[in-house]
Each structure stands twice: as structure tokens, then as C-alpha cells.
Amino acid sequence: MPQVTYIEPDGRAVALEVPTGASVMSAAMNAGLEGIEAQCGGNMICATCHCYVQDPWQQKLPPPSADEQLMLQNVAAELRDNSRLSCQLIMRPELDGLTVQFPERQS
Amino acid sequence: MSSQAPIVIVGAGQAGVQIAESLRQEGYGGELLLIGEEPHPPYQRPPLSKKWLFEAGNPTSLAIRGAEALARRRIDMKLEARVAAVHRDSSSVEFGSGERLHYSKLAFATGSVPRILPVPGATLRGVLCLRGIADSAAISAAIRRCGSEGRRVVVVGGGFIGLEVAAGARKLGAAVTVLEGLPRLMSRVTAPIVSEAFERLHLAHGVEFVFNARVTELLGEADHVTAVRTADGREYPAGCVVVGIGVSADDRLALAAGLACDAGIIVDECSRTSDAEIVAAGDCTARRLPDGRMLRLESVQNAVEQGKSAAAALMGRARPFHATPWFWSDQYDVKLQMAGLSHGYDQVIARGDVAKPAFSAFYLRDGRLIAVDSLNRISDHMLAKRLLDNGLSPTAEQIADASFDLHSLVKQSA
Numbered sequence: 001m002p003q004v005t006y007i008e009p010d011g012r013a014v015a016l017e018v019p020t021g022a023s024v025m026s027a028a029m030n031a032g033l034e035g036i037e038a039q040c041g042g043n044m045i046c047a048t049c050h051c052y053v054q055d056p057w058q059q060k061l062p063p064p065s066a067d068e069q070l071m072l073q074n075v076a077a078e079l080r081d082n083s084r085l086s087c088q089l090i091m092r093p094e095l096d097g098l099t100v101q102f103p104e105r106q107s
Numbered sequence: 108m109s110s111q112a113p114i115v116i117v118g119a120g121q122a123g124v125q126i127a128e129s130l131r132q133e134g135y136g137g138e139l140l141l142i143g144e145e146p147h148p149p150y151q152r153p154p155l156s157k158k159w160l161f162e163a164g165n166p167t168s169l170a171i172r173g174a175e176a177l178a179r180r181r182i183d184m185k186l187e188a189r190v191a192a193v194h195r196d197s198s199s200v201e202f203g204s205g206e207r208l209h210y211s212k213l214a215f216a217t218g219s220v221p222r223i224l225p226v227p228g229a230t231l232r233g234v235l236c237l238r239g240i241a242d243s244a245a246i247s248a249a250i251r252r253c254g255s256e257g258r259r260v261v262v263v264g265g266g267f268i269g270l271e272v273a274a275g276a277r278k279l280g281a282a283v284t285v286l287e288g289l290p291r292l293m294s295r296v297t298a299p300i301v302s303e304a305f306e307r308l309h310l311a312h313g314v315e316f317v318f319n320a321r322v323t324e325l326l327g328e329a330d331h332v333t334a335v336r337t338a339d340g341r342e343y344p345a346g347c348v349v350v351g352i353g354v355s356a357d358d359r360l361a362l363a364a365g366l367a368c369d370a371g372i373i374v375d376e377c378s379r380t381s382d383a384e385i386v387a388a389g390d391c392t393a394r395r396l397p398d399g400r401m402l403r404l405e406s407v408q409n410a411v412e413q414g415k416s417a418a419a420a421l422m423g424r425a426r427p428f429h430a431t432p433w434f435w436s437d438q439y440d441v442k443l444q445m446a447g448l449s450h451g452y453d454q455v456i457a458r459g460d461v462a463k464p465a466f467s468a469f470y471l472r473d474g475r476l477i478a479v480d481s482l483n484r485i486s487d488h489m490l491a492k493r494l495l496d497n498g499l500s501p502t503a504e505q506i507a508d509a510s511f512d513l514h515s516l517v518k519q520s521a
Binding site: 029030031032034037039040041043044045046047067070071073074107 | 128132151153154169170171172173175176177179180407408411412430433435437442444485486489490492493
């Protein structure tokens with residue numbers, strides 16, 4: 001199963017197996033990671049599953065939809081070029097090794 | 108009272124699990140017990156009236172946190188357990204079984220209970236309301252049966268829950284009649300322009316509406332509902348009846364224990380109750396605002412933010428919650444997002460394409476922005492949150508001027 005490495009706000013790295021087709025958000029919530037809230041449960045309403053995609057993965061992901069780009073404007077932490085909503089990142093085998101970092105705050 | 112006694116959280120929903128997790132994040136190292144009446148670990152409720160109705164899913168996919176994650180944080184759960192009473196004099200909770208358990212501190216996260224139709228026949232089989240996973244599954248099954256038997260689903264109440272269920276029923280192929288007691292949909296929370304957009308949307312999907320309908324009786328045969336009767340004597344045949352006429356804060360245990368309640372457990376902005384050892388969070392609360400008004404919110408955001416505040420309060424820290432309230436509803440392909448509270452507005456201005464619908468209703472009071480409802484206008488919703496969070500307000504003229512860039516107001520202040 002493909003793996004994703006999550007970097008918590010305090011710098012701890014946590015590697016999780018994420019089933020193909022599942023979102024990067026859902027695996028993080030299931031594992032109880034601290035840097036994510038995902039208040040709306042993946043409905044793209046709340047922008048509380050914000051993450052920074054580490055190099056070189058940003059280029060390998062499908063670009064954010066127009067709606068996701070709009071949502072990103074309202075993240076609580078700093079918006080960066082590599083900001084994404086983890087509920088919109090769907091796991092595929094070729095994303096094995098994806099690394100994302102959670103910001104200091106989600107709301 | 109033993110110093111070893113756990114912090115006890117009554118209610119294992121969104122607010123309850125947030126209090127537990129936030130307590131650990133706040134550094135609480137003692138025992139922690141989350142008590143829930145349902146057999147499920149904490150799960151998300153919003154999908155129950157939305158895609159959960161028509162997408163047969165696995166309950167574990169609704170889980171807020173995985174069981175292992177909760178165990179690792181030493182968040183103990185006692186599920187399928189009903190707390191019958193809270194004894195503040197002995198700092199203990201009493202279960203339905205009679206068993207008693209001491210607490211060091213207590214949190215109420217008991218949620219809300221659906222209002223029951225106060226009419227004869229309300230307890231007939233086939234009369235359903237929505238609170239938990241089991242209710243959602245029962246509604247889904249009843250709708251499917253109506254669809255296959257060619258019988259009508261009658262929804263009582265044209266609010267969020269009623270309309271989401273109506274949309275789900277149409278997706279499942281059942282005919283739907285919505286009986287609404289007032290002259291328009293969602294009238295307590297939205298302006299007529301929003302109500303009308305949703306009425307058109309549902310009409311286009313074949314939903315039948317009856318407004319100003321006062322339900323007086325549910326009729327049945329062999330103990331199962333067959334029709335709904337209204338005050339004007341009309342009868343609406345029904346294969347099942349879904350009642351969505353609002354919820355009441357579940358403050359029953361707190362009230363019986365003598366905590367200050369007013370249609371909800373009264374809390375301040377830091378989730379503190381009238382008892383220094385007890386906090387409360389989520390739908391079960393009524394918040395006293397600085398100006399003395401009482402505010403009751405039913406939302407995930409409120410459960411999460413009040414839950415964080417409640418955990419901080421249990422640790423002796425003040426964490427007031429002030430953020431702009433937000434809510435959402437999914438009906439067919441329209442996403443309704445609401446920011447702020449429109450109650451008391453004196454002016455409403457639409458921006459966008461009302462017919463499509465892809466527009467926002469901006470609510471003003473005394474010329475200041477207080478809330479925005481957005482239909483398929485994510486950009487407006489996000490902007491509204493930023494404006495309201497920062498106390499910024501466009502003028503009525505700026506809102507009405509489609510060529511004016513409202514984002515420029517946020518940029519100016521940044």
C-alpha cells in the first residue's frame with residue numbers, strides 16, 4: 001500500500017499507509033494526527049485540512065481545482081505556493097512516498 | 108473524591124471527542140472517559156442527512172478518529188451506556204444500570220434531540236426523525252421502500268434537514284411532498300431570495316410543496332403511518348413520514364443536576380457552566396454573549412471550537428471562542444454555505460446569478476455586514492468569513508456593484 005509521510009507542526013514525521021483512492025486527509029484523521037482538523041469531513045467547506053506538499057511531490061500531483069484554489073485563500077495559517085487541502089489529494093500508487101507538512105494552525 | 112478519578116465526558120459526538128483530544132493536547136495526563144449512548148465511536152453527523160442517505164456506506168468511514176488513535180491517546184470509551192443522573196454533591200455520574208462513577212471534572216457534550224410532532228399518531232411506525240446513524244439508515248431504507256412501492260415520502264419541515272432528506276429521496280427515486288408550517292423554506296435562517304431559489308431547485312427536481320401547513324394528526328393502519336392530516340382537513344398519503352422540525356439542546360441531565368440552563372446548558376465564551384468543575388460544548392449549550400443575548404448554534408464548527416475551549420477551561424485556562432459561525436447544506440448540485448448570523452438583518456443584497464443559482468445574499472444591519480449566504484459561490488463564502496472575522500464591511504453600493512472587487516477590502520486592510 002502506498003505510504004505518505006506527514007510532518008506534524010512540532011516537526012515529528014509520521015508515515016502512514018494510505019489506500020489507493022483514499023484521501024490524504026482521511027488517513028491522517030483516522031490515525032489521529034494533531035496537525036489536522038478536517039472539520040467538514042472532506043466536503044471542501046472549511047479549509048481545516050491544509051497542508052504544505054514537500055518537493056518533489058507538488059509537481060506530481062494534479063493541480064488544485066478552481067474551487068480548491070478559492071478555498072485555499074481562507075486557510076488560517078500562511079498560504080504558500082505548495083499549500084493544498086489534503087481532502088483533495090487522492091492516493092494513487094505513483095504517489096508512494098508523498099510527504100506533506102501540517103501548518104501550525106488550522107482554525 | 109479521589110485525585111485518581113477521571114475527567115468524564117458525557118456524550119461521544121463531535122464535541123465530546125474534541126474535548127478529549129484537546130485535553131491531551133493541553134497536557135492533561137490523567138484518566139479520561141468518553142461516554143456514549145450509541146454503539147459507534149465518535150462520528151461525523153452532517154453526512155447523515157446528505158450523501159449517507161443515498162450512498163450505502165460503512166459506518167466506520169464516518170469515524171472522526173480511528174479507534175487505535177483514540178486508544179493511543181488513552182481516551183477510554185464506554186459506549187452503549189446511558190447516564191441517568193449526575194450527582195454534583197458526590198462528583199459522580201450514575202448510569203442507567205445504577206452503577207456510579209466518580210469524576211474529577213465533568214464535561215457535557217450531550218448534543219441535541221429532534222423535536223417530536225406534538226400530534227396524535229406521532230409514534231406510528233414509519234414516522235422517522237434524524238439524530239444518529241441508525242436513524243439515517245432507517246430513513247434511507249424507508250425511502251427506498253417508498254420508491255419501489257410507488258408510495259410518497261412526506262417530509263414535515265422545510266428546513267435544512269427536511270430539504271436535504273427531500274433531495275436524497277428524489278435521488279433514490281421516491282416521490283416527495285414537503286409540508287412546511289410557514290410561508291417559505293428555511294425561513295428562520297435565510298432571506299426570501301434564498302428560500303425562493305431552493306424552492307425552484309426542488310420544484311425542478313419534482314418535489315411537491317405545501318406551505319402554511321399545520322399538521323394535526325398522523326393516520327395509520329396496522330400501527331404504520333399511511334397519511335398526514337393538516338388543519339385544513341386535507342390528507343397527504345404517505346409511505347413514510349420524515350419529521351425535521353428542529354432540535355432541542357439536550358440539557359436534561361444538566362438541568363436535573365441543577366446547572367443553570369435556558370433551552371441549553373448556559374456557558375460563557377470559554378465553555379464554562381455555572382459549576383466551576385463542569386464545562387459543556389456543542390449543540391447542548393446556549394452561550395451568553397457579552398451583550399446578554401443567548402446564542403444557540405448547531406454546527407460542527409461550534410462543537411469543535413467550544414470543545415477546545417472546554418478542554419482549556421478544565422485545565423484552568425481561558426480560551427474564548429469568537430470566530431464567525433459557518434454552516435453548510437448540500438441539496439442536489441447546490442452547495443449552500445453560510446457565514447455569520449443573519450438574524451436581525453434590515454437589508455439584503457444579492458450578488459451573482461440568482462436564476463442559475465450561483466449567487467450570494469449579503470445581509471446588513473444598520474449598514475454593516477452581518478452574514479452572507481452563498482449558493483455555489485465558494486469565493487464569496489471565503490471572502491465573507493474574512494470580512495466578518497476582521498470586522499470589515501462593504502457598503503450596500505459596493506455589494507450591489509458587480510464590477511466592484513470585494514476582495515480589495517480585505518487586501519486594503521492586510
